[in-house]
Amino acid sequence: MISSENIQTFKRIVGEDNVITSSAGRLVYSYDATPNFQSMPDAVIAPRCTEEIYKIVNICRDNKIPIVPRGSGTNLAAGTVPSEGGIVLLFKHMNNILEIDEENLTVTVQPGVITLDMIKAVEQKGLFYPPDPSSMKISTIGGNINENSGGLRGLKYGVTRDYVMALEAVLPNGDIIRTGGKLAKDVAGYDLTRLLVGSEGTLAVITEATLKLIPMPETKQTMLALYESMDAAAKSVSEIIAAKIIPATLEFLDRPTLIAVEDFAQIGLPTDVEAVLLIEQDGPPEIVARDMEKMADICTREQAVSVQIAATEAEALALTTARRSALSALARLKPTTILEDATVPRSEIANMVKAINKIAEKHNVRIATFGHAGDGNLHPTCPTDSRDHDEMERVEAAFADIFAKAIELGGTITGEHGVGMMKAPYLEWKVGPEGIAIMKAIKQSFDPENIMNPGKLFAKETRKRVVVTL
Numbered sequence: 001m002i003s004s005e006n007i008q009t010f011k012r013i014v015g016e017d018n019v020i021t022s023s024a025g026r027l028v029y030s031y032d033a034t035p036n037f038q039s040m041p042d043a044v045i046a047p048r049c050t051e052e053i054y055k056i057v058n059i060c061r062d063n064k065i066p067i068v069p070r071g072s073g074t075n076l077a078a079g080t081v082p083s084e085g086g087i088v089l090l091f092k093h094m095n096n097i098l099e100i101d102e103e104n105l106t107v108t109v110q111p112g113v114i115t116l117d118m119i120k121a122v123e124q125k126g127l128f129y130p131p132d133p134s135s136m137k138i139s140t141i142g143g144n145i146n147e148n149s150g151g152l153r154g155l156k157y158g159v160t161r162d163y164v165m166a167l168e169a170v171l172p173n174g175d176i177i178r179t180g181g182k183l184a185k186d187v188a189g190y191d192l193t194r195l196l197v198g199s200e201g202t203l204a205v206i207t208e209a210t211l212k213l214i215p216m217p218e219t220k221q222t223m224l225a226l227y228e229s230m231d232a233a234a235k236s237v238s239e240i241i242a243a244k245i246i247p248a249t250l251e252f253l254d255r256p257t258l259i260a261v262e263d264f265a266q267i268g269l270p271t272d273v274e275a276v277l278l279i280e281q282d283g284p285p286e287i288v289a290r291d292m293e294k295m296a297d298i299c300t301r302e303q304a305v306s307v308q309i310a311a312t313e314a315e316a317l318a319l320t321t322a323r324r325s326a327l328s329a330l331a332r333l334k335p336t337t338i339l340e341d342a343t344v345p346r347s348e349i350a351n352m353v354k355a356i357n358k359i360a361e362k363h364n365v366r367i368a369t370f371g372h373a374g375d376g377n378l379h380p381t382c383p384t385d386s387r388d389h390d391e392m393e394r395v396e397a398a399f400a401d402i403f404a405k406a407i408e409l410g411g412t413i414t415g416e417h418g419v420g421m422m423k424a425p426y427l428e429w430k431v432g433p434e435g436i437a438i439m440k441a442i443k444q445s446f447d448p449e450n451i452m453n454p455g456k457l458f459a460k461e462t463r464k465r466v467v468v469t470l
């Protein structure tokens with residue numbers, strides 16, 4: 001519980017209207033996009049500038065009050081659930097684009113800027129910010145940085161980490177630091193920028209970020225390849241990469257996902273095939289034309305039953321929008337939707353999808369899978385009902401098997417959604433006890449009082465590792 005004296009001080013710092021303490025107001029921030037996790041904060045505070053955050057953090061440090069930074073709450077790992085109470089810090093007033101620097105090709109923003117708003121603003125100047133999580137219409141840059149989010153363009157262009165050049169952050173001890181700069185080269189000391197990216201709000205409050213931009217690709221084309229077997233689709237992916245083509249997008253959807261997406265988007269997607277690849281290439285027109293032709297040939301050779309290049313920009317947009325809506329489409333099937341992001345080396349995609357289907361059968365649960373085929377980042381998604389306790393236990397057991405299988409195939413428990421509370425019990429499976437020890441030491445040196453987003457990343461108990469026999 002936070003004392004009424006502290007609440008009064010918070011109100012003096014940010015203004016009465018920017019501190020919420022009512023039950024109804026706090027309830028809204030007790031959960032995020034992750035099903036089945038909920039815990040009430042003691043207060044919700046919306047600061048207007050770094051100086052106010054600095055003052056708030058100092059009070060929290062002195063009074064050991066947990067701080068949960070929150071962008072739009074779209075994370076899928078219970079990363080913004082205030083599991084130990086304390087304050088939720090909102091960035092709704094800190095949502096400005098501060099500068100677009102066309103000479104250095106950078107954009108400097110406050111953490112609450114909506115990703116798509118920033119992408120549109122830089123595109124107006126002919127510049128390109130590639131990281132494009134499917135949630136970009138609502139996610140914030142602060143959330144993207146803290147989850148190191150990826151997107152459909154990750155294969156060719158990388159993820160958020162590859163675009164963060166400089167950060168301003170308030171540390172839990174109250175210090176304000178500035179890391180990096182608008183520099184192509186900078187090896188001055190430990191790379192604190194990279195350490196903070198993906199730190200899930202557990203090390204510092206990010207208050208400003210400078211991100212790298214690149215010139216806008218001249219043109220783009222989109223293609224859809226349909227398959228009667230997952231193996232053939234996976235083989236096409238490997239052959240495309242082996243042909244030394246790196247497409248801008250290389251996504252796949254399995255049949256259950258296709259059915260849900262078509263029902264939702266109604267754009268005439270086929271629902272009688274086993275797998276679909278959505279492929280895009282961008283760049284100079286002649287390179288795009290050459291790559292599209294080569295990729296179409298590869299898909300046809302690898303038994304695609306149909307290969308179609310979108311004839312118009314509107315058609316292409318409808319296809320990518322449909323892919324981006326996969327989670328929303330699957331979420332309509334049952335009251336609870338659990339989406340995971342187990343990731344394997346690209347060469348293991350077909351094996352992983354087969355294993356997921358067998359695991360679903362073994363535990364008698366329904367799992368649809370789609371994802372970023374080019375980077376082996378799969379989204380097995382389970383439409384379920386959290387009120388059915390028996391089914392929920394089976395779902396949890398199925399996902400434990402999926403994580404174990406991903407690791408066995410040389411993969412990881414999460415490719416882009418982060419660990420949060422949801423995957424904390426599995427982190428040790430991936431990084432080992434030594435990895436946990438060094439991560440805890442880093443946490444301890446930043447945050448000895450454990451006030452920054454406590455209860456995330458590190459579980460009280462690690463799940464017992466299962467051996468999956470299928």
Ligand SMILES: Cc1cc2nc3c(=O)[nH]c(=O)nc-3n(C[C@H](O)[C@H](O)[C@H](O)COP(=O)(O)OP(=O)(O)OC[C@H]3O[C@@H](n4cnc5c(N)ncnc54)[C@H](O)[C@@H]3O)c2cc1C
Pocket residue numbers: 032033068069070071072073074075076079080091111132133134135138139140141142143144145146147148149150151152199200201202204205206207327328416417453
């Ligand atoms: C429909 C849907 C589609 C999605 N698609 C993708 C996808 O394609 N790729 C992908 O990677 N993810 C995806 N996600 C997950 C999620 O959208 C991303 O992780 C996103 O980056 C979260 O942004 P947010 O603003 O909602 O952050 P939040 O969920 O509010 O926060 C995420 C984390 O960042 C921390 N944080 C936020 N702001 C700050 C700050 N200023 N300082 C310190 N810590 C901070 C929080 O404490 C938390 O740990 C999807 C989610 C949904 C619901």
